[in-house]
Amino acid sequence: MNDPLCKSPDSEPGATILIVDDVPDNLAVLGALLQPKYTVLAAPSGARALEIAAQQPPPDLILLDVMMPDIDGYEVLSRLRQQASTRDTPVIFLTALDDPAEEARGLELGATDYISKPIRPAIVLSRVGNQMDVIRARNVLRDQNRALEAEVARRMADNDRTELVTIRALAHLAETRDPETGNHILRTQAYVRALAMRLQRHPDFSPLRDDLYVELLVRSAPLHDIGKVGIPDNILLKPGPLDAAEWAVMKTHARLGAEAIELAERDIDQPVPFLALAKEIARWHHERWDGTGYPDGLGGRDIPVSARLMAIADVFDALISRRTYKAAMSFEQARGLIEAGRAKHFDPAVVDAFVNGFDEFVAIANTYRDGA
Structure with a gap:
């Protein structure tokens, strides 16, 4: 799989997943698993992941390896949360660690889920699918909120104009006398x-x-x-x-x-x-x-x-x-x-x-x- 982009003709429009792992075989396996349904971006290091995530538009979901040699997954997540464009991007940790304390640490930092290695395709597809459902619901709610805010702003502007016209009409009424x-x-x-x-x-x-x-x-x-x-x-x-x-x-x-x-x-x-x-x-x-x-x-x-x-x-x-x-x-x-x-x-x-x-x-x- 090429860095940074692998794309399938059947990818869901707008559904982009960034996979971050320093092991090429893991990138290849996950890319092959997800490409039939999603646009897949790949990063072999934490530094490269941060570069890709900073591009516009940012990925919809990030699968992030915890143990990496340059910048580990915890640090990558911490930096993602410091940037406005990626602050709310859901992140699923990929880890071979079987330690509840490490899992709790990741969740405290803002990870949305954990997937344990070795990779089990059904688990990956299920967890990713669940996050995509959440993302779609969030986007629908965001669009509805924007539409509602626009409507509220329009009505407030209408009320404001009505108030101004009413004041001016009353003032002109006095003026006609x-x-x-x-x-x-x-x-x-x-x-x-x-x-x-x-x-x-x-x-x-x-x-x-x-x-x-x-x-x-x-x-x-x-x-x-x-x-x-x-x-x-x-x-x-x-x-x-x-x-x-x-x-x-x-x-x-x-x-x-x-x-x-x-x-x-x-x-x-x-x-x-x-x-x-x-x-x-x-x-x-x-x-x-x-x-x-x-x-x-x-x-x-x-x-x-x-x-x-x-x-x-x-x-x-x-x-x-x-x-x-x-x-x-x-x-x-x-x-x-x-x-x-x-x-x-x-x-x-x-x-x-x-x-x-x-x-x-x-x-x-x-x-x-x-x-x-």
Whole structure:
């Protein structure tokens, strides 16, 4: 039999056995026995066996002599188990040793079976056949698991797209009531992400160290003004400044948005993390660091992180955007007002992150400018 390959026309596709033995006669006998049914690879030494096993694809099964002069079977098995490609390859030891301790040692190292020498053809075929049945079952299970994982991934992607579309649809619903906002939701969403990235390592913003939290925060940002759907047109669309009574009604949009999201939460069996953040943002993004905001008069770190980031994102975008009742400010003017609101309107650390990343905010505003 030639090293390394002997192949029969009747070999099972994909069923490859590597025989390792330093005695040529043993290789010949085992090769002749197995060739009618399997593709057979042969190695006359442990070193050569490791070379063949390292090739791709690796053999499906290895028959491994224990007593060999250069590298014995135990060492070969140990090295096979250290390689990712052969870690799970089943190995049947071939041995003339009649010692239960040696058999136990091999099994502890990861051998799947033992065949005693001298070789008995019926035993070899039976043991090899049993391992092939296990391999086929394992491969079927692996393929089923891969198919299941692919299906789970597909469904998760579908759910993710559905969630994103739902959020965007709700945000656009609010936007249709206030058509001047344009790309406001895209810009504020990008501002929030930029702030979150800049504050991830800040000791006072530990939630932002969780990438999933950041993703949910960014995903939730477009819902910050969802409560505006509950504001009457004569107030929401008024071309001039609001009087005190109208402003009192306008401010209720924060509470209305949070309550609408809370009602949605009650309609489902399990909590949805992004809704919790969306509710925080909707209710508290108009709170102020000094406690003079609305609707609840929260101050300082009592204001959730999500709302503190949204506050600057929302105000900055409002300042640089044109409205029927005001002209758009320059980027520099808006930055000046944000800085003036440090420790009054806004969290000082968030203001610092905004100022340090000001060029990024300008780039975002230009990328998603209205009419672009």
